[in-house]
Amino acid sequence: MQRLTKWLMLSMLFAPLLSIAAAKVDTLAPDFKLQDSFGKTVSLSDFKGKYVVLEWTNHLCPYVVKHYGSDNMQSLQRQYTQKDVVWLSIISSAEGKQGHVSAQKANELTQKRSAAPSHVLFDEDGQVGRLYKAKTTPHMYIINPQGKLSYAGAIDSIKSANPADIAKATNYVTAGLNNLLAGKPVTQKLTKPYGCSIKYKS
Amino acid sequence: MVRLLYLLLLIFSVGVFAQNTATGPHIEVALVSEHNQVRAGETQWVGILLNPDKDWHTYWLNPGDSGEAPTIQWHSDADIEFGDIHWPLPKPIQVAHLVNYGYEGATLLMVPINLKQATKERVAIRANLSWLVCKEDCIPGWATLTIALPVADTITLSEHQNLFEQTRLNLPEKHKDTAQFEVTSTHLGLQTTLPYQSDWYVFPFRGDVIAHNANQVWAHQPNSAQVVISLSDYFATPSEPLNFLISDGKSGFYVKAIPNNASNANAPPPSQPLWLMLLFAFFGGLILNIMPCVLPILSMKALSFTQSQKTNHWGYSIGVLVSFWLFASIILVLKEAGSAVGWGFHLQEPLLIAGLAFLFTLIAMMLWDLLPKGINLAGVGQSLTGESTFTQQFFTGVLAVIVASPCTAPFMATALGVAMISPMLDTLAIFTALAVGFALPMTLLSLSTRFANLLPKPGAWMQTFKHFLGFLMLATVVWLAWVFLSQTSSFGQLWLLSGLLGFTFLIWLSAKVNRVYCVMSLLLAITFAAFCSVKGTQTTKVVSEQKNNHFSAQKLTELRNNDHVVLVNMTADWCITCKVNEQVALNNADLQALFEDSKVDYLVGDWTNKNQAIYEYLGQYQRSGVPLYVVYAGNHSKQVLPQVLTPDIVINAIQQAKKEINHATSN
Numbered sequence: 001m002q003r004l005t006k007w008l009m010l011s012m013l014f015a016p017l018l019s020i021a022a023a024k025v026d027t028l029a030p031d032f033k034l035q036d037s038f039g040k041t042v043s044l045s046d047f048k049g050k051y052v053v054l055e056w057t058n059h060l061c062p063y064v065v066k067h068y069g070s071d072n073m074q075s076l077q078r079q080y081t082q083k084d085v086v087w088l089s090i091i092s093s094a095e096g097k098q099g100h101v102s103a104q105k106a107n108e109l110t111q112k113r114s115a116a117p118s119h120v121l122f123d124e125d126g127q128v129g130r131l132y133k134a135k136t137t138p139h140m141y142i143i144n145p146q147g148k149l150s151y152a153g154a155i156d157s158i159k160s161a162n163p164a165d166i167a168k169a170t171n172y173v174t175a176g177l178n179n180l181l182a183g184k185p186v187t188q189k190l191t192k193p194y195g196c197s198i199k200y201k202s
Numbered sequence: 203m204v205r206l207l208y209l210l211l212l213i214f215s216v217g218v219f220a221q222n223t224a225t226g227p228h229i230e231v232a233l234v235s236e237h238n239q240v241r242a243g244e245t246q247w248v249g250i251l252l253n254p255d256k257d258w259h260t261y262w263l264n265p266g267d268s269g270e271a272p273t274i275q276w277h278s279d280a281d282i283e284f285g286d287i288h289w290p291l292p293k294p295i296q297v298a299h300l301v302n303y304g305y306e307g308a309t310l311l312m313v314p315i316n317l318k319q320a321t322k323e324r325v326a327i328r329a330n331l332s333w334l335v336c337k338e339d340c341i342p343g344w345a346t347l348t349i350a351l352p353v354a355d356t357i358t359l360s361e362h363q364n365l366f367e368q369t370r371l372n373l374p375e376k377h378k379d380t381a382q383f384e385v386t387s388t389h390l391g392l393q394t395t396l397p398y399q400s401d402w403y404v405f406p407f408r409g410d411v412i413a414h415n416a417n418q419v420w421a422h423q424p425n426s427a428q429v430v431i432s433l434s435d436y437f438a439t440p441s442e443p444l445n446f447l448i449s450d451g452k453s454g455f456y457v458k459a460i461p462n463n464a465s466n467a468n469a470p471p472p473s474q475p476l477w478l479m480l481l482f483a484f485f486g487g488l489i490l491n492i493m494p495c496v497l498p499i500l501s502m503k504a505l506s507f508t509q510s511q512k513t514n515h516w517g518y519s520i521g522v523l524v525s526f527w528l529f530a531s532i533i534l535v536l537k538e539a540g541s542a543v544g545w546g547f548h549l550q551e552p553l554l555i556a557g558l559a560f561l562f563t564l565i566a567m568m569l570w571d572l573l574p575k576g577i578n579l580a581g582v583g584q585s586l587t588g589e590s591t592f593t594q595q596f597f598t599g600v601l602a603v604i605v606a607s608p609c610t611a612p613f614m615a616t617a618l619g620v621a622m623i624s625p626m627l628d629t630l631a632i633f634t635a636l637a638v639g640f641a642l643p644m645t646l647l648s649l650s651t652r653f654a655n656l657l658p659k660p661g662a663w664m665q666t667f668k669h670f671l672g673f674l675m676l677a678t679v680v681w682l683a684w685v686f687l688s689q690t691s692s693f694g695q696l697w698l699l700s701g702l703l704g705f706t707f708l709i710w711l712s713a714k715v716n717r718v719y720c721v722m723s724l725l726l727a728i729t730f731a732a733f734c735s736v737k738g739t740q741t742t743k744v745v746s747e748q749k750n751n752h753f754s755a756q757k758l759t760e761l762r763n764n765d766h767v768v769l770v771n772m773t774a775d776w777c778i779t780c781k782v783n784e785q786v787a788l789n790n791a792d793l794q795a796l797f798e799d800s801k802v803d804y805l806v807g808d809w810t811n812k813n814q815a816i817y818e819y820l821g822q823y824q825r826s827g828v829p830l831y832v833v834y835a836g837n838h839s840k841q842v843l844p845q846v847l848t849p850d851i852v853i854n855a856i857q858q859a860k861k862e863i864n865h866a867t868s869n
Contacts, residue, residue: 097338190438
């Protein structure tokens with residue numbers, strides 16, 4: 001019992017800290033600064049005034065493979081970056097863990113998969129991922145031009161690794177961005193993400 | 203690598219066609235039957251055996267933070283009905299910072315089948331299976347598994363029979379007891395009964411209910427057990443029933459939990475439409491006219507209309523309106539400054555209670571014609587009975603509101619309670635409606651001769667009626683003396699009653715003597731009244747009453763005024779979270795030791811039954827339910843604690859409050 005209590009106490013102490021700083025739908029998205037695959041430092045605040053999509057990724061995760069293997073993710077990237085939406089693919093895999101890549105490898109992947117993110121960002125120590133409470137790959141976020149988090153959650157409505165399900169699913173990122181770009185509110189702001197766990201530094 | 207993976211998947215999904223087993227990376231899967239044959243009209247069992255490598259796992263129906271439950275689509279060439287998967291007991295599997303629910307080692311997912319009619323000699327059963335097998339990395343797989351079974355009248359157990367028997371021992375049971383859940387801003391509380399003491403663990407069916415990696419703390423009561431778990435970031439439907447599996451690893455049972463509506467701790471304060479509140483306030487004001495404290499004043503006023511036609515029509519109404527607005531403004535200002543006040547806040551001040559008691563006694567004496575003649579007591583007598591100017595009318599209105607205030611507090615509770623927690627303009631609107639209702643009858647009387655004609659004709663009866671009304675005023679004094687007792691002590695009340703006796707005597711005396719002595723006597727009466735009131739309020743309660751920890755607003759105010767640290771606990775028997783907090787945090791020995799300090803107090807408000815005082819208190823904190831924990835450092839500061847407590851949270855808050863008081867009082 002004492003151990004349990006101690007545990008509870010600890011989790012209680014930290015819970016408020018996390019919730020103050022962490023990302024929450026309909027509140028300001030916390031700012032961050034990360035290196036991209038070309039060695040450039042990129043901050044979220046650089047894109048104030050634009051829609052920003054955050055995509056947590058790990059190229060070896062079967063759920064990410066589902067969306068890249070089928071060209072689903074890349075076509076979303078192409079479609080929305082053309083509409084002046086900033087697309088940031090973030091890799092939070094720690095060194096030695098699945099999905100961790102060098103900058104060179106990241107650029108190769110982008111080219112090979114015909115991906116079109118605005119930047120591929122590295123978050124090796126997992127700070128940004130934890131700040132956004134990113135749990136899985138993929139885990140998607142939409143930030144509006146005022147810097148508020150408009151959507152957080154799954155990429156679509158069918159939780160599976162089967163590419164055949166993509167066509168049947170409702171894509172939450174498409175739905176959210178289309179509503180926002182049309183000046184309408186996002187109908188589903190928060191969903192439970194699905195996919196592989198993010199391989200954070202322990 | 204990706205392509206390789208796809209290639210592998212392709213091989214597995216195609217290569218295993220028409221077989222009852224398949225192999226994927228780190229897993230073997232098989233479709234097995236408990237019997238070698240099928241018999242029509244009978245429930246039999248087939249199952250999917252998932253056998254991952256050591257350290258790899260598969261998933262339960264809710265996979266937890268990540269992962270995916272296996273899916274099976276059944277097909278047959280015969281008319282076979284397939285039931286749902288009977289999931290064996292899962293276990294929490296920690297993967298890095300996440301927790302998944304699933305199975306390590308071989309697991310059989312059993313499904314009941316029923317062949318409707320024996321129309322064929324042989325039936326084929328096909329399962330389109332998908333799975334995810336994980337260690338830290340995950341690999342999905344798909345396979346189509348097939349078995350063919352002869353249709354027969356006699357059936358024999360297959361080689362897999364042991365597997366089915368073993369699995370049955372590991373299935374949860376249905377649970378008949380009820381379960382309830384409630385949601386706070388951060389936690390889910392679940393209450394149910396447990397068959398015996400063990401290390402129970404809660405598995406929700408849905409993945410968006412609890413934080414899967416959160417600790418689960420149980421509190422045990424004689425007839426029930428409660429657990430409080432951090433809420434999932436994605437939880438959004440607190441009004442639907444939730445299904446859970448509760449397991450200790452060896453056995454388990456399903457519960458369907460219904461929302462604990464009584465608590466509703468997370469809901470915003472009830473939003474009644476404003477127009478309804480305005481209506482309540484209006485009729486409340488109207489009825490206030492016949493309350494014992496107000497009626498005498500207004501009756502006198504009304505009767506004066508029958509005697510004099512020279513009446514200013516609007517003075518009274520404006521006096522009432524301005525007084526109510528003044529009250530509302532004071533409350534709004536105090537609220538803005540952070541004070542927790544409600545309507546009738548001034549009645550929590552014993553000195554004001556005493557003052558009202560003297561005022562009401564004076565009015566009673568006036569009604570009994572016991573006041574000295576020729577002395578115009580602040581124009582009261584004049585304005586109530588004679589011709590009236592605007593100013594006199596205005597102050598009659600003010601007086602009416604002052605004498606009405608003790609009656610308003612208990613009577614107008616609903617509308618005023620709402621006004622206290624409403625935005626500023628709504629508060630003003632509600633007070634205005636109250637004032638209009640209150641002023642309406644008198645205004646109508648003064649404006650319309652038709653209404654005034656409804657009043658009885660003046661005559662000798664008026665004197666008797668006036669004397670009778672005096673008793674109504676004294677009735678209010680009795681009530682005030684009783685309130686005074688609960689605020690001070692029996693000694694305090696003795697001071698007040700003695701004061702009233704001396705006061706009435708001196709007033710009576712002043713009417714009997716000539717001019718100079720009369721004034722002296724009146725001044726003495728006022729001095730005596732003030733002295734006794736102050737003396738009365740200075741008495742403190744006896745010690746035994748002080749440690750009696752039932753919450754009341756007066757007690758809280760008093761303790762705060764005396765620079766005490768106060769922990770207020772608003773609880774109810776039906777509140778799951780409250781019970782867990784009381785067991786886990788508030789029963790802590792270190793905390794109990796802190797309460798031994800004479801400057802630290804613990805007040806418990808029990809909201810099990812409806813209680814207006816607690817409702818209003820909760821409203822001050824924009825809550826409409828319990829639990830609510832507030833720690834006060836006298837009047838210097840207050841801190842609202844989280845809805846789920848640990849001993850340290852409470853102890854730290856109390857020690858912080860003590861420091862603040864020391865700091866404030868040493869300056």
